[in-house]
Amino acid sequence: xxxxxxxxxxxxxxxxxxxxxxxxxxxxxxxxxxxxxxxxxxxxxxxxxxxxxxxxxxxxxxxxxxxxxxxxxxxxxxxxxxxxxxxxxxxxxxxxxxxxxxxxxxxxxxxxxxxxxxxxxxxxxxxxxxxxxxxxxxxxxxxxxxxxxxxxxxxxxxxxxxxxxxxxxxxxxxxxxxxxxxxxxxxxxxxxxxxxxxxxxxxxxxxxxxxxxxxxxxxxxxxxxxxxxxxxxxxxxxxxxxxxxxxxxxxxxxxx
Ligand code: ARG
Numbered sequence: 001x002x003x004x005x006x007x008x009x010x011x012x013x014x015x016x017x018x019x020x021x022x023x024x025x026x027x028x029x030x031x032x033x034x035x036x037x038x039x040x041x042x043x044x045x046x047x048x049x050x051x052x053x054x055x056x057x058x059x060x061x062x063x064x065x066x067x068x069x070x071x072x073x074x075x076x077x078x079x080x081x082x083x084x085x086x087x088x089x090x091x092x093x094x095x096x097x098x099x100x101x102x103x104x105x106x107x108x109x110x111x112x113x114x115x116x117x118x119x120x121x122x123x124x125x126x127x128x129x130x131x132x133x134x135x136x137x138x139x140x141x142x143x144x145x146x147x148x149x150x151x152x153x154x155x156x157x158x159x160x161x162x163x164x165x166x167x168x169x170x171x172x173x174x175x176x177x178x179x180x181x182x183x184x185x186x187x188x189x190x191x192x193x194x195x196x197x198x199x200x201x202x203x204x205x206x207x208x209x210x211x212x213x214x215x216x217x218x219x220x221x222x223x224x225x226x227x228x229x230x231x232x233x234x235x236x237x238x239x240x241x242x243x244x245x246x247x248x249x250x251x252x253x254x255x256x
Contacts, residue, residue: 023091024111024219027070027226030094035073038063039093041081043145043167045191046247047099047212059097061243062116062234063214069230080165082147085110088215094223096215099185101149103210111220114228115211115254116240121150122189123203124174124182131181133205140180143173149210150183167192175199183207187249211254 030036040055042048048057055076067074079087081098088096089109099119102112125131131140137159144150146163154161162179164170171192174182182200184192189202216224234240235255244251 022219023089023217024221025091025094025217025223026220027222030072030223031070033072035075036063036067036070037094038074038076038097039084039087039095040076040078040097041084041167042078043081044099044185044188046187046249048097058243058247058249059099059214061246062240063095063097065234065239066227066230070226080147081145081167082165085147085215089217091217094216094220099188099212100215101210102213103149106215109218111216111218111224112213113216113224114231115213116231116235117212117244118252118254119210119212120186120206121153121183121208121210122186122206124171124184124189124193124200125180125203126174127199127201129180129201131203133203134207137181141178143170143179143182145170145184148184149208150185153208154183171196185210 040048042050042055042057044057046057047059048055055078063074077093084096084098084100085106087093096110101119102115106112123131123134123137131137137157140159141162142154142159143162143164144154145167146165151161151163162173164173167184167188170182170184173179175196186202186206193200193202214227231240235253241251
């Protein structure tokens with residue numbers, strides 16, 4: 001009797017461990033559910049932003065096409081950027097869509113598609129600033145969005161970092177004079193800087209190169225494989241590039 005109880009306990013522990021270690025869903029799981037639940041921080045034009053209360057942008061277009069190929073609908077959930085990856089890793093959402101930079105640290109905790117675009121970090125300053133390059137940032141106050149590669153990079157470089165949950169607040173910190181510079185992904189820098197009507201400018205010197213991809217919980221193997229297959233085809237036949245053209249953004253291929 002005791003042996004049986006022990007055996008059952010061992011089985012229960014094993015099963016719950018297996019459930020914990022793999023939060024990822026299979027292609028079949030998604031198709032059975034009929035929807036792809038997307039976590040996003042829509043403060044990142046032109047990749048994802050709000051038009052009224054609708055989330056639109058380059059990545060929304062790409063995921064809409066993916067959903068159509070899978071025969072499912074997209075269900076978009078909005079949150080701050082620093083909640084996107086944790087939510088995906090825990091299995092709460094199926095996919096993270098947020099101009100997410102693929103790097104080794106993140107790959108330890110999440111699965112990623114292949115990159116579909118090559119971005120960089122840009123420096124935004126006030127139009128009359130005497131900061132002209134990266135070297136001028138030493139000892140300066142810099143705003144970033146919480147949880148981003150910009151935050152990590154600026155901390156590592158020893159700048160005085162002010163981190164904000166919302167990208168727009170990181171931008172306002174610059175325009176209201178709280179910081180000397182704002183570090184953010186290059187295309188977003190150009191887009192949001194243009195919205196300040198000449199008050200700010202984006203410096204020519206970029207700081208990093210960063211491939212963007214979509215994030216999934218560990219163990220989403222068949223799902224990621226299917227999406228990679230679609231991305232490969234669309235990178236090869238110019239479909240991805242044409243989406244960038246639609247938004248008037250120069251396409252930088254992730255393929256060397
Ligand atoms: N590419 C940067 C990163 O992955 C910034 C992404 C911020 N995304 C957003 N939707 N606000 O850390």
